[in-house]
Amino acid sequence: MHIPFKKQCAAVIIGAAVLAGCTKSLDQQPQASATRDAVFGSEAGLKLYTTSFYDILPDINTPFRTDCNLSDYGAVNAVPDYIRTGVYSAQSEAKGNWSWTALRNVNYFIVNNINPTVPVATRDNYTALARFFRAYFYFEKIKRYGDVPWLSKPLAVNDSLLYAKRDSRVLVIDSVIADLDWAASHIIAGEDATRSTITQNVILGFKSRVCLYEGTYRKYRNDSLPGSTDLLTQAAAAAKAVIDGGKYSLSMGTQSYRNLFINAAPVTAEIMLADLTSSSLGKMNDANWYFTSATYGSRFSFTRDFINTYLQLDGTAFTDVPGHDTMTLAHETQNRDLRLGQTIRLAGYTRVNNGKTIAAPPVFSYTYTGYQPIKWCLDDMYYDAGALNTNSVSLMRYAEILLNYAEAKAELGQMDGSVWAQTIGALRTRAGIANANTLPVNVDPYMKSRYYPDVTNAALMEIRRDRAIELCLEGFRWMDLTRWAHGDLLLKKWNGFYVPALNVPMDLNADGVLDVCFYQTTAPANPVAGVTYVNVGPTVGGVTNPQQLANGTYGELHWQDATPRTFQPFMYLYPLPITAIQLNPNLSQNPGWGQP
Structure with a gap:
């Protein structure tokens, strides 16, 4: 996946094919370029073309940066523009986020993959890949914008669908699931030892992700959209199919969790899809x-x-x-x-x-x-x-599938001791936690008061706890807050560890060596060698100090408390870029973001 030399090899033949598709007639082939038969007339051509679809997956740095860009559980150097009061607007949304180029590439392949010289099963295998990536593309668009136009064919320069209105997310989600179901039933590719290509289990795992997202989105967002129970049922079934397939397991050992994220080769027992270096x-x-x-x-x-x-x-x-x-x-x-x-x-x-x-x-x-x-x-x-x-950087792993299954079953009221032990119990056992397989009966008051006051089911509360812990810095948090209708958590204060007193150096890792000392206004005249001194005074250089202690001279560290933050329900969806609406007057802006 994402292998540069494959992309470079594919660029010539794919670029020629797509260029041909952009002309008014597909029969008008550019000179000195590959014909459609060169692409679609052999399995080698199909394989080479579909390699380009992997560009739709996140860049190798995106998974661990996503939660840094927008989440409730981390402090960064500045409050994100998206939640800074009065900063983000429809004019802020980059036009590239509304790009449909990748979709056209996929649709062109699907429409043209009909050459009878290639066996039907072979053609279907590569169409399955294309339909998976179309589903992936649309899921990203739905998460960001909600309703979007559903396009299932490449558009010519004079096609009226270039000015299509937005279709309902219900239609688009149904189409995404249809693509995933077709792909899962037609793909030939078995397990890949490199964990870098799309397989049937990856498609099923992704379906569990999509259906869990949309099922809970419709349940908690109060948008009067139908089908929440059916979607959650499909999420549970897709996850269970992966589990019952027996191809994956949780890797065990004292450092097994961290090894998933620092190994050069994916840990094949658990990693289902990865971006390789x-x-x-x-x-x-x-x-x-x-x-x-x-x-x-x-x-x-x-x-x-x-x-x-x-x-x-x-x-x-x-x-x-x-x-x-x-x-x-x-x-x-x-x-x-x-x-x-x-x-x-x-x-x-x-x-x-x-x-x-x-x-x-x-x-x-x-x-x-x-x-x-x-x-x-x-x-x-x-x-x-x-x-x-x-x-390598994981894009999907077995732990997520276990979490998807547990949450879907809990949301459906079907959580029991065996499901708990198979999912959350297994994750906690790896984490060294005693009584991991015991189904919880009491709602943790801390979780209820600090995170989810609307959750009354003890098992569901614990599933949300473990999901945040297990998947942190893997790019899921904003997606989860959106579907649970808890964007309000983005307004939480950024608090740090407890500091008992000023001007007293602290040993942070219990190795007998002093590491950091907090002071106000003026650093100590005789600093201790090796100690970092941090000013937590009310002001620095005449302006409010963004780093202070909660109680002035002691307490938790706080960062950026003074920066105004805003979150309103309409912000679960981003605004469409102004340029998109200017080019297509049939598009409407998402509510709350004004008009161009």
């Missing part, structure tokens, strides 16, 4: 650079509210512990869900610097809250200096 082709990701640089990335760090949701190893809620709210970082992170220590820098975390292993506490030239991510970061500091990371 290649040193020889110069294709890397930039996770280390993004999560360690003071200037390059968004300086994402988790908030304390989110870190508080990680259970203790005995299975109880951390927020039930007396005095939990005044524990320092080294204390509060002990004996917790093992995923915590494989997601952020904690005691015992080390890195390699020029071949030497060194302790690596949170670094305040990067973090604003103290909860610095390690989930996608390689431990060798060599990789911090640019887009050098060699780890």
Whole structure:
């Protein structure tokens, strides 16, 4: 997937074919170009063409950046424009987000893949790939814009559908599911050891994602759209088909969770689809650079509210512990869900610097809250200096399928002990949590007060807890907040770890070495060597300091409290770009975003 040399090889033949499709008559072939028969007359041509569809999948850096761009559980260097009061408008929406070029490429293939010299089953296999990618394309458009025009053929320059109105999301979702069902029943490709191509299980897994999203969207958004129960039933069935197929399992071991995100080759037991790196082709990701640089990335760090949701190893809620709210970082992170220590820098975390292993506490030239991510970061500091990371990036893994199945069953009122043990229980067992297979009966008051006051089902509340923890920094959070109608969580304060007092250096990772000290106005005259000093005074240089302590001279770190934030229900959908409406007057703007 995403292999550059394949794209380059495909570009000549595909470009010629699509160019031919753009003429008024498909029979008018450009000179010195490939004919349609050259593309559609052999399996080799079909395979080469469909390689181009993989560009529809996210760029290799997108999965771990998405939650950094817009989520409720992390602080970044600046409040996103989308929720800054008075900043985002219809004029802000990039026209490229409304691009339909990739869809035309797919539709051109589907319409023209009819050459009788290629066996029907072979043609159907590649059409299945095309229909999967059409479904993927449309799901992304639906999530962003809601109603969109459904186009199932390539359009000529004089086609009236170039000025089509928006079709209802009900029609489009039905069409997406129809594409996925057809694709799953016609694709030949079996399991791929590289985990970089579309298989039947990936299609079924994606269907569970689509149906869970739309089923809960219709249930919680109160938009009077029908079919929520049917969609959730389909989500559960698609997920169960993957589970019952027995091709995947949760990888186990003390570092099994983190290994999913730092291995060069996908962990095939669990990863279903991945974007691969290649040193020889110069294709890397930039996770280390993004999560360690003071200037390059968004300086994402988790908030304390989110870190508080990680259970203790005995299975109880951390927020039930007396005095939990005044524990320092080294204390509060002990004996917790093992995923915590494989997601952020904690005691015992080390890195390699020029071949030497060194302790690596949170670094305040990067973090604003103290909860610095390690989930996608390689431990060798060599990789911090640019887009050098060699780890593959997961796009779909078995854990998501288990979470999809659990949530769909809970939403349908069909959760029982066996489903729980198969899904959330299995995930918690890997995380070292005791009594993981016990179906919960009491709603956690912390989760209810801080996150989901509308949830009264204990199992559903715990599923949402584990979904956030298991899938953090994998690009799901804004999608989940949208379908649960909890965009209001984007307005949560960005809080960090507890600081007992000013001018007292703190040891963040319990290694006996002092790491950071917080002060106001003037740094200590005799600083301790190796300690980072952070000003948390009310003002810096005459303006409000964005980093302060909750109680002035002690308390949780807070970042960007003074920046006004806004979220209103219409913001679950982005505005259409102004240019799109100007070019097609039959398009209407999403409610709440005004008119061009």
